[in-house]
Amino acid sequence: MLGVTDLTKTYGDATALDEVSVSWDEGLHCLAGPNGSGKTTLLRVLAGLTRADSGGVTVPDSLGVAFQTPNVYPDLTVAENLDVFGALADADDDWRASLVDQLRLGPVVGRTASDLSGGFRKKLDLALALLKRPDALLLDEPLADLDPATRRRLVATAVRYSDDHPVVASTHHLDAFSEDYATLTVVVDGRVAGAWDRSDAPASPAAVYERTLAASEAGRGNGF
Amino acid sequence: MDVPSLLGKELRWGRHKLLALAAIFLVLPAVFAYVTVGFQHVLPTDAPVAVAPQTAAVTSDDLRVVRAAVTIFSDPVLYESRTAAMDALGREQVYAVVAVPPALTDAARGAAEFTVYIDGSVVPYHEPSRGVTTLLRTALDEAIPRDVAVTREFVGTEHSLSAYLVPTFLVALTAIVALGYLPHTFESEAAVLDRLRVETSLHAVVASKLAFFAVLLVLPLAAFDATTAALGGSVSVLGPGTLLVVVLTFLLLGLVAATIQLLVGFGAWGRIANLLVLLFVLGFSGLAYPVGFFSPARRWLVRQVPTHYAAITTRGFVLRGEPVGAYADWLAGLAGAVAVAALAFAGAAELYERRA
Numbered sequence A: 001m002l003g004v005t006d007l008t009k010t011y012g013d014a015t016a017l018d019e020v021s022v023s024w025d026e027g028l029h030c031l032a033g034p035n036g037s038g039k040t041t042l043l044r045v046l047a048g049l050t051r052a053d054s055g056g057v058t059v060p061d062s063l064g065v066a067f068q069t070p071n072v073y074p075d076l077t078v079a080e081n082l083d084v085f086g087a088l089a090d091a092d093d094d095w096r097a098s099l100v101d102q103l104r105l106g107p108v109v110g111r112t113a114s115d116l117s118g119g120f121r122k123k124l125d126l127a128l129a130l131l132k133r134p135d136a137l138l139l140d141e142p143l144a145d146l147d148p149a150t151r152r153r154l155v156a157t158a159v160r161y162s163d164d165h166p167v168v169a170s171t172h173h174l175d176a177f178s179e180d181y182a183t184l185t186v187v188v189d190g191r192v193a194g195a196w197d198r199s200d201a202p203a204s205p206a207a208v209y210e211r212t213l214a215a216s217e218a219g220r221g222n223g224f
Numbered sequence B: 001m002d003v004p005s006l007l008g009k010e011l012r013w014g015r016h017k018l019l020a021l022a023a024i025f026l027v028l029p030a031v032f033a034y035v036t037v038g039f040q041h042v043l044p045t046d047a048p049v050a051v052a053p054q055t056a057a058v059t060s061d062d063l064r065v066v067r068a069a070v071t072i073f074s075d076p077v078l079y080e081s082r083t084a085a086m087d088a089l090g091r092e093q094v095y096a097v098v099a100v101p102p103a104l105t106d107a108a109r110g111a112a113e114f115t116v117y118i119d120g121s122v123v124p125y126h127e128p129s130r131g132v133t134t135l136l137r138t139a140l141d142e143a144i145p146r147d148v149a150v151t152r153e154f155v156g157t158e159h160s161l162s163a164y165l166v167p168t169f170l171v172a173l174t175a176i177v178a179l180g181y182l183p184h185t186f187e188s189e190a191a192v193l194d195r196l197r198v199e200t201s202l203h204a205v206v207a208s209k210l211a212f213f214a215v216l217l218v219l220p221l222a223a224f225d226a227t228t229a230a231l232g233g234s235v236s237v238l239g240p241g242t243l244l245v246v247v248l249t250f251l252l253l254g255l256v257a258a259t260i261q262l263l264v265g266f267g268a269w270g271r272i273a274n275l276l277v278l279l280f281v282l283g284f285s286g287l288a289y290p291v292g293f294f295s296p297a298r299r300w301l302v303r304q305v306p307t308h309y310a311a312i313t314t315r316g317f318v319l320r321g322e323p324v325g326a327y328a329d330w331l332a333g334l335a336g337a338v339a340v341a342a343l344a345f346a347g348a349a350e351l352y353e354r355r356a
Helices: A039-047 A078-089 A093-102 A118-130 A148-161 A205-217 B002-016 B018-038 B060-071 B082-090 B123-143 B161-199 B202-216 B218-231 B240-264 B268-283 B296-303 B306-318 B324-355
Strands: A002-011 A014-024 A027-032 A054-058 A063-066 A136-140 A166-170 A183-188 A191-197 B048-053 B075-078 B097-100 B112-119 B148-155
Touching: A002 A039, A014 A039, A014 A054, A014 A183, A014 A191, A027 A039, A027 A205, A039 A063, A039 A136, A039 A166, A063 A118, A063 B161, A078 A093, A078 A118, A078 B161, A093 A118, A093 A148, A118 A136, A118 A148, A118 B161, A136 A148, A148 A166, A183 A205, A191 A205, B002 B018, B018 B268, B048 B060, B048 B082, B060 B075, B060 B097, B060 B123, B082 B097, B082 B112, B082 B148, B112 B123, B123 B148, B123 B161, B161 B202, B161 B218, B161 B240, B161 B268, B161 B306, B202 B218, B202 B240, B202 B324, B218 B240, B240 B268, B240 B306, B240 B324, B306 B324
Parallel strands: A027 A166, A027 A183, A063 A136, A136 A166, B048 B075, B048 B097, B112 B148
Antiparallel strands: A002 A014, A002 A054, A183 A191, B097 B112
16 A cells, blocks of 8 residues: 555645545556646655655655666666665565566666666666665656657566555656556646546556646646 | 857856855855865974972972973963873873973072973974973073073873874875765765665664775775885784774764765765865864874864864874773763764654654
């Protein structure tokens, strides 16, 4: 179980999150919204990286986070990054090898992270997030600037992990998750503009998002 | 033409970086000039000099006469016993001890034989002490009715300037690593800071880095010892006292550097702020010239800086061969400063988390 209740976060006069309430169980959950709508702030609050002004946060014992800008040691090799965070996470060798295999990191394990392409850095970042087998996984714009093959690889890994863990992905690439997402939450101007459960009525998440956004802009509230 | 256009761009860029440019091109040179001017006082005119009795027969009147004579060229400090004065000499609280013979006003006695003790490790005072001895003789000739003989005597080994600079090098290196290189490594860590905060904590990150570099600082000590041993040198730095003071100094300055970066940022501002602190530490710790060479105001300031005591204790361990216990109070003070710096760091970390 992962979620927030009546969460508010301000930066000076700007309100990033305004009494947001949302919760997620096992499954892959998409979090969508225009740039600056508060998605990243919400994920950072869940990850404990940003403190909310008020409201409640429910998180499991361990969280894995894959960041919009990959958080990897640029001066260390892929293997060394896995060593460092594997030691912190007390990760077992089999799981680590499985992640390297799933994300196709094998050919670059000896390369310095700063020499990797953006796609490989994203994959390494996801591997680091998963090393400790977290109880829940947060993905902040995991597919930005990636080629289709790398996207598919990342989505497949996230989907596999979401079988028995909550996985929340903040993303503009909703179509990439259209076959696998469980819920879609749309955030606009720091508020939840709508929440869609795919099991109730399957639909393209991108279409649902556009409809919600249009309704929100028209001031008609929840478009679902 | 492209150049004028690009110069216009530089001006526009400069408008956005006014504070940083002012810090680099105005504040830094001013600090450098201020520190440099400090070293003009190489002939100490008011360095503290102890006046102490040679024997129990010396009266307070004898001491007062000598104190008045010493006032002409220095800042005299009266001591009840020669032992106390010599202790102060070993802690660089005074730079010479004038041992006063008894019955100075008894003209019937022969020559009054004064001894001026100079610490052999305080090399910058070797030359000035010649002048001090001459001035003392002249002043006492006029002040007392007896003939005056003044002997200059070194306490401990009379070291060379190169030996004197060894402790200076050690403390300066420690400061440069803590305030120069460590911030650079923190800066490179910024790329992965969010992940580190998720997986562990800022405290753990800083603690591991400080521990790593503290251990690494043993290497220059060992390298120095190995080199001097190979060359037949007499100064050894690898001892428990030196290790303790180097580690404490590094922890203190490293925590200061980390605190500054958490408060100011991991970018250019953090670098500049730490550079300013580094310049201050190098200029105001009495590393090259002992604190007594400076004006009273600057002397007071230097005595508030913990690294000043690190410099004296390092000289004590390396050049005077003092045991660790000789500076137990100052080492405890340094440990206290480390504790205060740790608290400041904890406060800065809390603030950083709140602002994140």
